[in-house]
Amino acid sequence: MARVEYENVSKRFPTQDRAAIDDFTLDVADGELLVLLGPSGCGKTTALRMLAGLEHPDSGDIRIDGKSVVGLEPKDRDVALVFQSYALYPHMSAKDNIRYPLRVKHMNEAERERRVGQVAEMLSLTALLERRPARLSGGEQQRVALARAIVRQPRVFLMDEPLSNLDAKLRTHTRTELKALQRQLGTTTVFVTHDQAEAMTLADRIAVMDRGRLLQLGTPDDLYLRPVNLFVAQFIGSPPMNILAAEVRDGALLAEGTWRLPLPRGIAAKSVSVGIRPEGIELDESSTDAQVGEVLVSEPLGSETIVDVKVGGALVKVRAAPQVRPDPGTRVHLRVDPSAIRLFDTASGSAIA
Amino acid sequence: MTPRAETTVARTVAAPRGASWLETIAVHAVFALVVVFFLAPFVWLFTAAFDGRAQAYIRLPEQPTVDNFARIFTEHDFARALGNSVLVAGATMLLDVVAVSLAGYSLSRLDLRFKSWITYAVLLLQTMPLSATMVPIYGLAQALGLRNSYLGLILIHAAIELPFLIWLMKGFFDGVPRYLEEAAWLDGRSKLRALIEIVLPVARNGIGVVAGLSFLAAWSEVLMMIILIDKQDLKTVPLAFYEVLRTRGGYTEVQYGLIAAMGVLYAVPVMAIFFATRRMMVRGLIATSRGL
Amino acid sequence: MVVARNSAYLIGLTPAALLLSLFFVGPALWAAYSSLTNLALVGIDAANPRFIGLDNYARLFSDPDFWQVIRNSVTFVVGSAVIGQFGLGLGLALLIDHAERRRWWFATVAYAAVLLAWVNPTLIAGFLWVAMYDFFFGSLNHVFLSALGLPPVDWLGSFPMPAVIVANVWRGTAFTMIIFLGALKTIPPDIYEAARIDGAGTWRRFWDHTIPSLRPIVALTLLSITMSTFGTFIVIQALTNGGPGIATEVIALYAFDSAFKSFSIGYGSAIAAVMLALNLVFAVVYLRWSRARA
Numbered sequence: 001m002a003r004v005e006y007e008n009v010s011k012r013f014p015t016q017d018r019a020a021i022d023d024f025t026l027d028v029a030d031g032e033l034l035v036l037l038g039p040s041g042c043g044k045t046t047a048l049r050m051l052a053g054l055e056h057p058d059s060g061d062i063r064i065d066g067k068s069v070v071g072l073e074p075k076d077r078d079v080a081l082v083f084q085s086y087a088l089y090p091h092m093s094a095k096d097n098i099r100y101p102l103r104v105k106h107m108n109e110a111e112r113e114r115r116v117g118q119v120a121e122m123l124s125l126t127a128l129l130e131r132r133p134a135r136l137s138g139g140e141q142q143r144v145a146l147a148r149a150i151v152r153q154p155r156v157f158l159m160d161e162p163l164s165n166l167d168a169k170l171r172t173h174t175r176t177e178l179k180a181l182q183r184q185l186g187t188t189t190v191f192v193t194h195d196q197a198e199a200m201t202l203a204d205r206i207a208v209m210d211r212g213r214l215l216q217l218g219t220p221d222d223l224y225l226r227p228v229n230l231f232v233a234q235f236i237g238s239p240p241m242n243i244l245a246a247e248v249r250d251g252a253l254l255a256e257g258t259w260r261l262p263l264p265r266g267i268a269a270k271s272v273s274v275g276i277r278p279e280g281i282e283l284d285e286s287s288t289d290a291q292v293g294e295v296l297v298s299e300p301l302g303s304e305t306i307v308d309v310k311v312g313g314a315l316v317k318v319r320a321a322p323q324v325r326p327d328p329g330t331r332v333h334l335r336v337d338p339s340a341i342r343l344f345d346t347a348s349g350s351a352i353a
Numbered sequence: 354m355t356p357r358a359e360t361t362v363a364r365t366v367a368a369p370r371g372a373s374w375l376e377t378i379a380v381h382a383v384f385a386l387v388v389v390f391f392l393a394p395f396v397w398l399f400t401a402a403f404d405g406r407a408q409a410y411i412r413l414p415e416q417p418t419v420d421n422f423a424r425i426f427t428e429h430d431f432a433r434a435l436g437n438s439v440l441v442a443g444a445t446m447l448l449d450v451v452a453v454s455l456a457g458y459s460l461s462r463l464d465l466r467f468k469s470w471i472t473y474a475v476l477l478l479q480t481m482p483l484s485a486t487m488v489p490i491y492g493l494a495q496a497l498g499l500r501n502s503y504l505g506l507i508l509i510h511a512a513i514e515l516p517f518l519i520w521l522m523k524g525f526f527d528g529v530p531r532y533l534e535e536a537a538w539l540d541g542r543s544k545l546r547a548l549i550e551i552v553l554p555v556a557r558n559g560i561g562v563v564a565g566l567s568f569l570a571a572w573s574e575v576l577m578m579i580i581l582i583d584k585q586d587l588k589t590v591p592l593a594f595y596e597v598l599r600t601r602g603g604y605t606e607v608q609y610g611l612i613a614a615m616g617v618l619y620a621v622p623v624m625a626i627f628f629a630t631r632r633m634m635v636r637g638l639i640a641t642s643r644g645l
Numbered sequence: 646m647v648v649a650r651n652s653a654y655l656i657g658l659t660p661a662a663l664l665l666s667l668f669f670v671g672p673a674l675w676a677a678y679s680s681l682t683n684l685a686l687v688g689i690d691a692a693n694p695r696f697i698g699l700d701n702y703a704r705l706f707s708d709p710d711f712w713q714v715i716r717n718s719v720t721f722v723v724g725s726a727v728i729g730q731f732g733l734g735l736g737l738a739l740l741i742d743h744a745e746r747r748r749w750w751f752a753t754v755a756y757a758a759v760l761l762a763w764v765n766p767t768l769i770a771g772f773l774w775v776a777m778y779d780f781f782f783g784s785l786n787h788v789f790l791s792a793l794g795l796p797p798v799d800w801l802g803s804f805p806m807p808a809v810i811v812a813n814v815w816r817g818t819a820f821t822m823i824i825f826l827g828a829l830k831t832i833p834p835d836i837y838e839a840a841r842i843d844g845a846g847t848w849r850r851f852w853d854h855t856i857p858s859l860r861p862i863v864a865l866t867l868l869s870i871t872m873s874t875f876g877t878f879i880v881i882q883a884l885t886n887g888g889p890g891i892a893t894e895v896i897a898l899y900a901f902d903s904a905f906k907s908f909s910i911g912y913g914s915a916i917a918a919v920m921l922a923l924n925l926v927f928a929v930v931y932l933r934w935s936r937a938r939a
Contacts, residue, residue, distance in 0.1 A: 014466070054535050056650060074538035087536035091554040101540035152540070372747055380744055384755040387737065391758035391815065394773035395765075397784055401776075409782035452660045459657030464650065471658075473932055478669045480869075480928040482876020484897035485920035488904040488913045489672035489679065512668035515661055544653045573766035575879060580905070591768055598772050598883060612772065620769050627764045628757075639827030 002065045002155035002188050004028040004051065009060030011046060011212075020046045021057070022212035033182050033189045035199040038209035039235070044192045047209070048158050051190060052081050064155060080149035081158040084165065086141045088133040094144045095120075095129035101152045119151045122181070139170050146178075150185065157182070157189040163198065175201055196236050200224070208232050224277075226342075230349040233275050233342065239306060239317040242281070245346065246274045253341075256312025259292045262338040267352055273344040278319035280340025283307060285326055287333035295330045309334065402617045407610030421614035430585075431593060431615065438590040441506045442571040448511040449518060449567035450560060456515075457522030457559075458548055462531070472523070479516035483576060491580045501584045509581065510571040518563050521637055525559025526552070562637040565630050569623050590619050673921055680915035701915035710891055711899070711916075718875065718895040720806055721813070726874035729814030731867055734821025739855070741822070742829040756822075763819030771883025774812040778884070801885055805893045809881045816880060817870065824866050825859060832858050868931040872924060896920055 005028070011021040021043045028034045036044040049055040051062060053074035061068050069077050080101075088097050098119060102112045120126045123143045133141055142162060149157055163171045163178075179202050182189050193199055199206050200220045207217045208231075216228045227233035233241040246255040248270055253261040255274050283293075293309035293316065300322065307318045307326060311334070318334070326332060343352040372380075393411065401407035402421055404414035425431040460472060490509065491500075499505025529552055537547035553560060575591040582592055597612050627634060683697050705711050737759060744752035762770065777784050778800040786797035800808045832854065840850045878898035881887065887894035887902065894902075896916065904913030 052535075052539055054538075073543075074535070075541045075543060077539075079539065081536070081539045083532045083536060085530070085532055087530075087532040089533065089536070089551055089555075100537075104541040148536075148540070377749075380740060380749070381751055383740060384744070384751050387755045388758045391755075391762050393784060394770075394777055394815070395761065397776055398769075398773060408787075409776045409779035410784045410787035452664060455657040456661035459654035463654045463658075473936075475665075476932060476935075477925075477928050478665060480872050480924060480931065481669060481673065482872065482897065482920060482924055484876045484878060484900060485917045485924065486669065486672035486676065488900065488910060488917050489675035490668060491904070492675065492679065492910060493667070493672060508664065509668055512664040515664055516669070519661060569764075573768075575766070575768045591766065594768060594772070598768070598775075609776065616769050616772060620765050623766060624761060624764055627760075631760070635823055635827075638823055 003030045003063075004156060004188060004190065005061075005063040005066075006047070006051075007061045007063070009047075009050065009057045009062060011043075011050065011055065011057050019212045021050070024060070024209075024212070024214055026207055026214060026217065028188060028190060030188055031186045032204045033179070033191060033202060035203035035206045036190060036192045036209060037196060037199040037206050037235070038194065040194055041211075042209040043212040044194075044209050045160055046212075048081075048160055048190060048192050051156070052079055052158055053077050054081075078152075078154050079156040079158055080152055080154040081160065082145050082149050082162040084161040086133075086145040086162075086165075088141055088144055088148075090133055093130050093132055094125060094136065094140075097133070097144055098125075098129075098147045098151050101148060105152075115151050119147045122150070123147050138166055139174070142166060142174065146181075150181075153187075155188070157187050159189065159191045161193055162191075164193070164195070171198075178202065197238060200236070208235060210235075226351070227275070228351050230273060230275070230344050233344070233351075237277060239278050239319075241275045241277050241342070242314075242316045243344075244274045244276075244311070244314050244316070245271070247271050256314050258312045259334065260290070261336055261341060264338050264341050264343070267343065269345065269352065271346060272352065273346045273349075275342035275344060276316075276336060276340055278306065278317045280337055281316065281318045282335040282337075283309075283318055283320055283324060283326065284333040284335055285330060287335075289333045291331040291333050293332045293334050295326045295328055295332060297328055298325050300325065398613050398616055398620070401609050401613035403614075404610050407613060409607070409609055421610040422618070424611055425615050425618075429593060429597070429611075429615070430588075431590075431618070433586065434588050434590045434593040435618070437503075437587060438572055441503065441510065441589060442568045444503070444507045445510040445571035446564050446568040448507060449514065450564050452511065452515065453518045453522045453563050453567075454548070454553060454560065456519045458526050458552060460519065460523045461526035472520075475516045475519055479520065483513060487576060487580055490577070494581055500581050501587055503587070505581055506577070506587075506589075509577050510574060511567070513574065513577070514567050514570045518567060521566075522556075522559050522563055525556045525562075525637075529555050558633055559637070561630065562633050565626055565634060566637075569626060573623055590615075594619050676914045676917040676921060678914075679911055680918045681911075683909075683911045697911070701911050704912065705915050705919070710894075713891055714894050714896050714899045717806070717891070717893060718897075721810060721881075721893070721895050722871055722874050724806070724810040725813035725817070726870040727867060729810060730817045730821050730870055730874075733814060734818045735825050735859075737818070738822045738825035738829060742826060756826075759819045759822055762815050763817060765816075767816065767877070767879045768883065770812060770816040771880045774808075774815070774880070774884055778808055802889060805885050805889060809884050809893050812880050812884060813874065813877070817874070821866055821870060824862060828859050828862055829855070864934055865931065868927055868934070872927050872931070875924065875927075876920070 004026075006024050006026040009021055009024045010019055012019045024043070024047060026034075026047075036047055038044050046055055050057055051064075051069075053069065053072055053076075057070060062070055064077065064079070088094075089100065092100065095116060098116050099112060102115065107115075116129075117126075120129055123146060125140070125143055125147055128136060128140055128144075133144070136144065142165070145162065163174055166174060175198055191199075191202060193202075203220055205217060205219055206223055208215045208223065210231055216223060216232045218226075223232060223236050227236065227241070230243060234243065244255040244259070246253045246261065247257075248263065248267065251263060251266075253263050253272070253274060255261055261274060293311050296308040296310050296315070299306040299308070302322065304322055305320045305324050307320050307324065309316045309318055309332060316334070344350065345352055397411045400411060400414060403417045403419065404412070405416060405418045405420050407414075407421070460468070460475070463471070465471075494500045494505050494509070497505075499508065533555060534544075534547045534552050537551045538544065542550065573591065575595055578589055578592045579595060582588065588596075594612070594615050597608070597615060680701050681696060681698060683700075737755070741752045741756055780786065780797060780799050780802070783800070785800060790797060798804075836854050837850055840854060876897050878895055878901065881893055881895060881898055882901075885893045887898050897920065900913050900916040900920065903916060904910055907913075
């Protein structure tokens with residue numbers, strides 16, 4: 001059980017122009033499952049590897065349970081890392097792989113066998129224990145890697161995209177199991193992914209990173225409903241938030257020069273970026289109000305339909321009921337709930353509070 | 354399509370057009386010449402070794418005998434030479450495996466700006482001819498008391514092949530993904546233990562090649578033996594062979610059978626080890642030349 | 646930080662670094678130094694070597710034997726490495742690769758025969774050719790020439806340089822052959838198939854695809870065997886010991902004889918220093934080319 005803190009951590013690789021991690025501060029609570037989310041190259045894996053001791057910060061401090069781990073060898077940190085490629089030892093059976101960290105600790109044999117058996121049971125690996133990694137499927141290898149991390153009962157679990165090598169169906173399934181497992185064990189977990197859907201389903205809190213910086217830290221709901229800037233707004237959600245250029249005119253917003261939207265509250269700026277989630281917009285074909293949109297295409301997804309609507313020069317995605325199938329070329333009225341409207345400063349990208 | 358027709362198709366894909374009889378004969382004739390040229394000396398070596406009245410030319414022994422072998426043991430104390438050679442080559446191999454594992458791994462994982470310079474320095478040393486440094490090595494060994502000593506033989510033979518073997522082994526280590534040792538560190542192992550328990554078993558083919566080549570090189574090498582040893586009881590196989598070769602003839606008839614028998618015992622272990630592991634060895638050699 | 650992160654690896658390099666400094670770097674520097682002294686193996690100069698500046702070099706460069714030795718070395722290297730081993734090795738590689746595509750098993754026998762000569766200890770190679778070349782009873786005269794009804798030839802007396810070159814080609818051809826066979830194996834078969842579909846004949850395919858794919862390693866292989874041949878002398882020592890006269894005395898053998906027969910270490914070191922300097926030129930070119938490839 002452990003609390004993890006990053007304080008003003010910076011790191012630059014000699015071969016790169018910009019910092020891999022730039023003044024990064026983050027506090028992970030005991031027992032929490034925190035997801036580091038961002039596009040590739042955003043520094044999330046570097047942040048994780050610094051916590052593991054595989055990379056070293058240029059400045060700043062990293063603490064586990066209030067004690068600095070900077071300068072500590074990976075072996076002395078008592079953290080377990082599940083690698084994207086699993087990093088199973090190819091010359092050892094699944095059982096020897098799982099047993100390896102316990103052998104390192106010189107644990108007595110009876111206790112060792114008991115723990116391995118227990119973990120194997122937990123992850124349904126009992127029948128596979130004698131096999132070498134090469135004879136296991138991707139999903140099985142992934143479970144062995146997980147078992148090897150769990151069996152140690154470390155202070156912190158670190159997971160570096162552990163699900164990205166699984167096929168889509170298995171990935172969703174494993175995601176759910178992983179979350180349940182983490183709840184059950186209650187071990188502090190830092191999980192790295194570039195997949196926002198994975199982050200949303202797994203996380204207690206998500207830290208969104210870009211270009212080495214922490215952009216926003218919050219619960220999935222926070223991030224979805226109140227993104228602090230355009231990057232987070234567009235990174236989270238599928239389809240992502242619609243962003244339109246708008247001007248403030250006569251106490252209302254005029255988006256793309258044609259679409260009048262209610263202004264939620266008074267603001268000083270003259271021109272802003274407006275963000276609306278696809279489900280914040282309602283299609284109305286029959287309304288006689290200004291028909292600002294022209295349907296380009298409907299994408300039926302079974303449980304819902306995503307309708308692409310052209311508004312001025314922009315494309316707006318609208319989430320509609322499954323039976324809604326407007327024909328391309330249809331002119332539609334778009335209705336927006338004022339509470340669904342988010343405003344961003346166009347220049348800086350920051351949300352306007 | 355009948356099965357027969359199918360195999361014909363498969364053949365055509367493997368080998369373009371069937372060979373003309375002219376091509377078949379020409380190519381095989383060339384190979385026959387090559388085989389005669391390269392094997393004739395060995396045919397002589399092996400027939401002479403078992404011939405009680407061996408001559409300098411190839412002839413089948415009238416009465417095959419192992420007398421020659423018996424005589425090198427009784428008259429030339431060859432057992433001691435064999436023992437010394439096994440000892441020196443074996444210890445050289447052990448020392449090389451340890452030094453090369455550590456150095457090759459370190460060179461593979463080192464993260465320094467001037468790392469490529471270290472690598473090139475190693476390559477540069479590899480091209481240095483032993484015959485250019487034999488004189489100073491003699492002086493150095495003399496000064497350090499390494500002449501006429503097992504330790505001197507072992508250290509120097511371990512050093513001779515070191516640049517090449519480090520370069521070879523670095524290539525094998527480059528092929529071992531780093532996350533494997535990282536996983537072992539996180540599991541609580543030190544860098545050295547992770548190398549021994551995880552990385553070396555994964556790179557075991559490379560270790561095998563290094564062990565084989567260092568043993569063979571130390572077993573075969575003769576120049577350093579000549580320079581460093583002049584005591585009879587430290588004589589090794591190449592040195593024993595060198596002696597009978599240098600003192601052949603004189604006023605008496607050349608003892609070809611005797612020399613050939615010694616040559617067989619000198620050469621056969623090398624050939625056996627190399628051919629038993631030739632795929633690995635040749636692959637290692639090719640990989641190294643390609644990595645240049 | 647950089648040093649701390651790499652400290653374990655730097656420690657890992659030390660055993661090898663020690664051995665290499667002791668037996669490579671040290672001797673090279675010592676050769677350079679002692680070439681400036683009159684150090685000898687025996688006599689007064691052995692105990693008290695004096696610094697004599699460039700005298701050894703002056704003596705070396707004004708020694709007509711030395712220039713003969715240099716000419717011999719060039720002949721030996723060009724004959725046995727550049728022409729013999731390289732030409733034969735490349736030719737055999739192409740022929741064996743071709744035969745393997747035809748599934749002719751005899752190619753494997755030829756391959757093994759060439760390899761055997763190379764694996765074999767160098768000293769044995771020397772001895773085997775001593776027997777082969779023997780005037781009265783050698784296989785060449787006694788078996789092959791007499792079978793053709795020809796008179797015996799004094800190989801080592803009349804043609805000493807060609808004789809040692811042939812023996813060294815016999816010993817060293819496999820290296821070039823292995824390297825080129827390895828390169829040929831990396832040419833994907835679909836290139837040939839595509840070329841055949843494009844209507845290219847055997848010779849066209851050979852010039853357009855086979856040769857270009859080998860070109861990058863030609864220079865490196867040549868340099869590599871040149872350097873190793875330059876330093877070798879065991880075969881020559883066994884066959885002719887540099888004779889008749891100094892007809893086959895190459896630089897490495899000359900260094901050996903000066904130091905261990907004439908016991909003049911300083912002079913031998915001057916020869917060694919010249920060898921090291923020449924070799925360094927080759928090695929630098931070699932490294933530049935190989936870096937250009939990487």
